[in-house]
Amino acid sequence: MARLDVTETFKGITFPGHLHTQESLLYATKFNFQDTDILIVTFPKSGTTWMQEIVTLVSCKGDPVKSQTQPNWVRAPWIEQYYCPDVLKASQGPRVLTTHLPYKLLAPALQGSKAKVIYVARNPKDVIVSYYFFHKMANFLNDPGPFSEFLSSFLDGTVHYGSWFDHVKGWTGNSRNIENFLYITYEEMWEDLRGSLEKVSRFLQCPLLEQELISVQKTCSFNTMSENNMVNYTLVPQEIMDHSKGRFMRKGEIGDWVNTFSKEQSHNFDVVFASKMADSLLTFVWEAKKSCVDSEILPLCPT
Incomplete structure (x- = not known):
């Protein structure tokens, strides 16, 4: 299913038609967790x-072995993407699922469920920059135009998947309605990968021995993942994702936004952020607090 130029609008939010249909989006909202x-x-x-x-x-x-032999979209399919039902039919054992949908669309399906939900948030300035460059290489996404225009669309919530502000506040603000919920940030994982792995393993009730923890830490480092074609999306055909225009795993840094934002754009963003997040207690790390150069295993991560 190509549909590279198709945009689906569902419940007021736009989605790339290459991976989403009205039927697949409806399927997600009624997903049987x-x-x-x-x-x-x-x-x-x-x-x-x-x-x-x-x-x-x-x-x-x-x-x-699993991470090196199965594409990540098979190991953890997006429930709103059209191929998900077929992947789940072929899967065995406990399911790992992924979604970009806002809370309001999945709340009914999750009601009463004991499914474990892990919400990962990232400082939105880095999100914007990463998303912008992804648009440049993904042929199923619209041309983002100049960064100033993309930034305006992001702040207005008119990019694909809707408003970042609504998304992060919707999920975290309703965490009390989810029986098993873990909130973790990209920056937390970047600055303390080992501690974050221990946090996730406790949440999943899957304790790790020391050597197992070291193996996980090494395998999910940026360098290792960027060379793993089950993770770096180089398996995706060139006509769908043009790898000559950029890498899916671009930098994996905190604070790279400073290389794209102008001072005026940063100030304007801060004003909008302060207004839209006034009712939220969430805090974000905007710049790296320390260098990872001295770490034995670089805790860098994909964008």
């Missing part, structure tokens, strides 16, 4: 791929 499910929730470009890899490796006790 099982209590043993693990659901990874993110706004695009917030560390989705990284958490998919972490959950895979933690669940496999550090054994890298």
Whole structure:
């Protein structure tokens, strides 16, 4: 299914038609969650791929075979994408699922479920930049135009998948309605990968021995993942994702936004952010607090 130039609008939110249909989006809103499910929730470009890899490796006790032989979209399919039902029919054991959908669309399906939900958030300035460059290489996304226009669309909430502000506040603000909920940030994982892995393993009730933890940490480092074609999306055909225009796993840094935002754009963003997040207690790390150069295993992550 190509549909590279198709945009689907569902419940007032736009989605790329290459992967989404009205039927697939409706299927997601009525998804039959099982209590043993693990659901990874993110706004695009917030560390989705990284958490998919972490959950895979933690669940496999550090054994890298699955992460090296199965594409991440097979290991942890997006429930709103059209291929999901077929993938789940062929899967065995506890399911790992992924979604970019806002809370309001999945709330009815999750009601009463004991599924474990992991929400990964990232500082939105880095999200914007990563999303912008992804648009430049993904042929199923519209041309983003100049960065100033893309930034305006992001702040207005008119990019694909809707408003970042509504997304992050919707999920975190309703976490009390989800029986098993873990909130973690991209920056937290970047600055303390080992501690984050222990946090995820406790949440999943899957304790790791020291050697297993070391294996997970090594396998989900940026360098390792960027060379793994089950993770870096180089399996996707060139006509769908033009790898000559950029890498899916671009930098994996905190604070790279400073290389794209002008001072005026940063100031304007801060004003909008302060207004839209006035009713939220969430805080974000905007720049790296320390260098990872001295770390034995670089805790860098994909964009």
